Amino acid sequence: MQNFKILLHNFVNSLHTYDYILFSASGVVFILLLFLAILLREKTKISLLLVLLSFTSLIAGPIFGYQYIHSKLYGYTITNIQVKELEFSEALVIKGTLTNHGTQTFSKCNIKAITYKGANNFLEEIVYPFKPFNKKSIIKQESLDINKSLDFKLILEPFTYSKEYNVSIKAECL
Secondary structure (H helix, E strand, C coil), X not given: CHHHHHHHHHHHHCCCHHHHHHHHHHHHHHHHHHHHHHHCCCCXXXXXXXXXXXXXXXXXXXXXXXXXXXXXXXXXXXXXXXXEECCCCCCEEEEEEEEECCXXXXXXXXXXXXXXXXXXXXXXXXXXXXXXXXXXXXXXCCCXXXXXXXXXXEEECCCCCCCCEEEEEEEEEC
């Protein structure tokens, strides 16, 4: 329960003015469509369609809108990725460069790397990223201006996997 409170607190602190506008607009659209469905209750099919559309806008609007807004405000790319397995130590070193392509200056970036099994078929390509066998994250508390880059290095330890594996790197910047 404590983890949920921390997660919720961090989410609310990361909200931007545009997010509040989006959430408010989604609520207003929901109420208007629901009110219109009540007014047209004699036309059952149209009313049912409006109710379904209102709940869809209430759920999908904030989710996809939030992702779109944050991809524009806090857009980034990760390039120059180098993955090296150390020979005399059970560790995997991942280096890369994070570049700010958004419209806001980053003050904090949480860079995450996960490793998961190599896939042999389509189904495994979908499932294995959800079951990582090793993960690591670092938090960079540096100011990163627009179109500027930041180098990072992650060390996954212990890393004892000897078969084929994949590495996925993501970041959450604010």
